[in-house]
Amino acid sequence: MSLLSTQKLSRSFGGLKAVDNVDFELESGQIHALIGPNGAGKTTFVSLLCGRLRPDSGKIRFGGQEITRLPAHERVALGIAYTFQITSIYANLSVFDNVALAAASAARRPNGNRDVRAATHDALERTGLRSRASETAGTLSYGHRRLVEIAMGLALKPKLLILDEPTQGLANSEISDFKNLAAGLKQTTTLLLIEHNMDVVMDLADSVTVLNFGQVLATGPRETIRSNPAVQSAYLGT
Amino acid sequence: MTGVLNRSAILHIGVVILLFALQFVLPPYHHTNMARIMTLAVFAMGYNVAFGYTGLLSLGHALFFASGLYAAGLLIQMGGWSALPAFSMALIAGGGLALLVGVLALRTTGVAFMIVTLMFAQAGYLTVLYLGEWTRGDEGLVLPAASRTIGSLDLTNDTTRYFCALALFSIALLGCYLLARSSTGRVLIAMRENEERSRMLGYDPLRYRLTALVISAVMSAAAGAAYGVLFGYVGATFASIQYSIFPLLWVLLGGAGTVLGPFLGVLLMTYLVDLAGDVTSAHLLVVGIALVLTVLFAPRGLLGTVRARWLPWLP
Ligand SMILES: Nc1ncnc2c1ncn2[C@@H]1O[C@H](COP(=O)(O)OP(=O)(O)OP(=O)(O)O)[C@@H](O)[C@H]1O
Ligand SMILES: [Mg+2]
Numbered sequence: 200m201s202l203l204s205t206q207k208l209s210r211s212f213g214g215l216k217a218v219d220n221v222d223f224e225l226e227s228g229q230i231h232a233l234i235g236p237n238g239a240g241k242t243t244f245v246s247l248l249c250g251r252l253r254p255d256s257g258k259i260r261f262g263g264q265e266i267t268r269l270p271a272h273e274r275v276a277l278g279i280a281y282t283f284q285i286t287s288i289y290a291n292l293s294v295f296d297n298v299a300l301a302a303a304s305a306a307r308r309p310n311g312n313r314d315v316r317a318a319t320h321d322a323l324e325r326t327g328l329r330s331r332a333s334e335t336a337g338t339l340s341y342g343h344r345r346l347v348e349i350a351m352g353l354a355l356k357p358k359l360l361i362l363d364e365p366t367q368g369l370a371n372s373e374i375s376d377f378k379n380l381a382a383g384l385k386q387t388t389t390l391l392l393i394e395h396n397m398d399v400v401m402d403l404a405d406s407v408t409v410l411n412f413g414q415v416l417a418t419g420p421r422e423t424i425r426s427n428p429a430v431q432s433a434y435l436g437t
Numbered sequence: 438m439t440g441v442l443n444r445s446a447i448l449h450i451g452v453v454i455l456l457f458a459l460q461f462v463l464p465p466y467h468h469t470n471m472a473r474i475m476t477l478a479v480f481a482m483g484y485n486v487a488f489g490y491t492g493l494l495s496l497g498h499a500l501f502f503a504s505g506l507y508a509a510g511l512l513i514q515m516g517g518w519s520a521l522p523a524f525s526m527a528l529i530a531g532g533g534l535a536l537l538v539g540v541l542a543l544r545t546t547g548v549a550f551m552i553v554t555l556m557f558a559q560a561g562y563l564t565v566l567y568l569g570e571w572t573r574g575d576e577g578l579v580l581p582a583a584s585r586t587i588g589s590l591d592l593t594n595d596t597t598r599y600f601c602a603l604a605l606f607s608i609a610l611l612g613c614y615l616l617a618r619s620s621t622g623r624v625l626i627a628m629r630e631n632e633e634r635s636r637m638l639g640y641d642p643l644r645y646r647l648t649a650l651v652i653s654a655v656m657s658a659a660a661g662a663a664y665g666v667l668f669g670y671v672g673a674t675f676a677s678i679q680y681s682i683f684p685l686l687w688v689l690l691g692g693a694g695t696v697l698g699p700f701l702g703v704l705l706m707t708y709l710v711d712l713a714g715d716v717t718s719a720h721l722l723v724v725g726i727a728l729v730l731t732v733l734f735a736p737r738g739l740l741g742t743v744r745a746r747w748l749p750w751l752p
Contacts, residue, residue: 249637251633251637270641271636271637272636272637272639272640272641272642273641275637275638275639276639280637281637283634283637287631287633287634287637288631288634289627289630289631289634290630290631291630292626292627292630296623299623300623300624300627300635300638301638303620303623303624304638304639304640305639307639315620351638355638355639
């Protein structure tokens with residue numbers, strides 16, 4: 200079943216078509232990777248999905264409802280969560296308070312977990328941040344700040360979690376922790392994963408969409424994409 | 438966690454008890470001064486909700502203080518209302534005005550927000566002057582002593598006035614204390630710290646900033662109305678830019694985003710101006726120097742610095 204879809208979605212910056220007529224389908228319960236070279240329009244595309252940016256034209260549907268004009272905070276309430284590529288956390292607040300703000304937001308939803316403290320600890324536990332809960336978020340290393348981003352995404356208990364390059368700047372051991380985490384999440388959450396690390400994509404993704412110059416170059420199951428010659432020449436470089 | 442609650446609760450209750458006890462020992466001059474300080478501290482605490490907690494740098498809070506002052510003053514003077522209903526009406530006036538101003542001004546942020554709020558306050562000031570027939574402009578109104586009563590309480594009496602100011606101050610302090618610890622309070626801080634992130638966590642920035650502005654304005658209006666009723670004078674100076682700058686200075690000095698900071702700021706500033714007045718006629722210069730020193734050496738204000746260095750549990 201399709202959880203999210205777009206029709207002819209476009210967004211330009213000046214003369215630059217960052218997202219150009221994109222038709223996209225996201226199946227429920229999958230890990231779907233979005234790949235493409237730098238500047239392909241990946242961040243712009245998912246920013247349209249989560250409402251950080253407005254499209255110039257086209258439509259977005261989520262769970263059978265059109266959300267094209269819905270403000271970002273209402274999309275979060277519907278269950279779309281976004282973790283920023285350039286970390287955007289509360290630098291002056293503790294790690295716990297960062298994640299608790301996400302958990303408290305989820306708690307306001309009709310079936311949300313009212314125990315914010317427990318939900319926060321759970322998200323910290325799953326991202327390996329529990330021992331750092333009382334540290335000020337801005338003092339963490341880059342990799343740990345990325346984990347705070349992910350923890351906030353988890354604490355929102357979304358139906359769709361959009362992760363914008365979550366493994367950027369993580370150590371190898373943290374990347375394998377992330378892979379376990381993401382694989383475990385599949386039970387409850389659909390993941391849209393922007394990722395440059397091909398090992399992560401090939402290990403995790405059920406399906407893959409390749410963007411290039413704002414357009415969909417190819418989309419399909421992981422294996423089909425891996426062997427697609429156009430993709431190989433444009434992106435995989437093999 | 439309960440330990441934290443106790444420590445900070447005890448501190449705040451202690452301040453209220455101290456102020457209560459102080460009234461028995463203060464000489465008359467300082468007695469009146471403290472009543473004024475507590476009333477203005479409510480204004481400062483209100484300003485702090487917007488600026489200190491939510492990060493809304495308003496340069497127009499004289500509008501909200503004056504709306505309370507004039508709503509109460511004019512209802513008493515012309516409508517023949519008694520003090521308490523006039524006070525209640527003043528809260529509604531302040532809150533309603535903030536709703537109106539907020540819907541327009543909160544479309545902007547940063548410098549634009551400062552300018553828009555400044556313009557609104559200036560419009561308010563000019564309105565007071567324009568309606569001179571009723572407000573008597575700069576000259577102002579002296580409220581008749583007979584109207585300054587609550588039931589059998591005579592607000593022109595020093596002791597009664599002190600207790601009324603203390604009561605209002607305590608309610609405002611408790612309100613701020615509870616707000617700072619509430620889930621809404623945490624979201625206000627989140628808006629201040631990172632609005633984009635807060636939006637992407639599902640919090641509507643406009644809604645929370647408007648809430649903060651209305652709470653802030655209601656407190657400012659309460660202080661304004663109380664000031665008029667307790668001290669018996671309603672004048673256009675209170676609507677001027679000076680009274681938009683004062684709360685900002687008080688809060689900066691005492692510590693933005695701390696519950697007790699605004700009170701501390703008013704207290705210090707009042708006595709600083711007082712002491713400087715004894716030594717030199719250029720007392721505003723002394724205030725200026727004090728502020729420059731604060732900004733340079735304690736940019737979080739006094740209590741903000743204390744919290745950062747020694748008492749992380751201060752709300
Ligand atoms: N706010 C903006 N204003 C102007 N141009 C922008 C803006 N955001 C993105 N662009 C441009 O749009 C194009 C797509 O950018 P986008 O960030 O979506 O790419 P990306 O695929 O996420 O790249 P990366 O892999 O480097 O993160 C780029 O050429 C970029 O310079
Ligand atoms: Mg990107």
